[in-house]
Amino acid sequence: MNALERMRENRPLLAVEMRPPQAGLPSAKGMNFWIDVHHTIRHLAARDTVTFMTDNAVGQAEEENLRHLVANLAGDASPARLVPFLTSKHTLDYCLMYVARAVSNGFDTLTILGGDQSVGPPRCVEFAWQLRQIIRERFPAVTLGGWANPFRDRTAQVDFLLRPTFFAEFFLTQIVSHHNLREVEQFQNEVRRRGVPHPGIYGVFYYQSPNPATLARMQHFFPVPIEGVTHDFAQGLSAEEITARTIRALRNLGIEKVYISNLGFKKPEERYRKILDVVEAG
Secondary structure (H helix, E strand, C coil): CCHHHHHHCCCCEEEEEECCCECCCCHHHHHHHHHHHHHHHHHHHCCCCCEEECCCCCCCCECCHHHHHHHHHCCCCCHHHEEEEEECCCCHHHHHHHHHHHHHCCCCEEEEECCCCCCCCCCCCCCHHHHHHHHHHHCCCCEEEEEECCCCCHHHHHHHHHCHHHCCCEEEEEEECCCCHHHHHHHHHHHHHCCCCCCEEEEEECCCCCCHHHHHHHCCCCCCCHHHHHHHHHCCCCHHHHHHHHHHHHHHCCCCEEEEECCCCCCHHHHHHHHHHHHHHC
């Protein structure tokens, strides 16, 4: 079963979003990251999940995700449920070569995003759907994923998902929380009412601490319910319990497919297991 087939299954999915290591690390530290990523991919591949890997997600130069995935597979895991991100913040030639390399290494699913325009290099196309269209024309067998944001105009977001020019078979969403469920519920109701055929995987963030400076910095990338997160930690909830609380809240809305972001580089599979245990314990 590949990634899209797992997304379409009528049962819960707890996927993981990983980041590749920062580019230019000293050799010893870089080697440790390679080892950590290798063990993480192997352990997650043994679970009933899908693993995404970002492409310069926060505007910092990172090691190429495809290079890491290919090197860390080494025959130990199938690429069927490993889904690299590719943003349009590269040259078009690079993007097309990237897809060709991904296909040649057995990756049949990619998430194609625009990328944050406020940092890093410019996009090679104005909108991500334009890059997906070019890729679809050159590589028609590749499954593509897009993006939706429940915190923007929900009618416009669903219009976008339903357009023939969406050029994708699934979509991921912006990070959401049990502290901002109103917008999420309204978006999900619009998705259902209008019959969006693509599976959606909703983002959930693993907040490691209530550090005010860290939470404020995250606001540049997604809506952070700072007061709510701070209150959760003040109540004595662990990071895993806070994450599980969001997942359970989403399931109460009928949203059973999520991806967890920010599990870190060091043994993220252990955090994943703890979150899953808390979720299943109810």
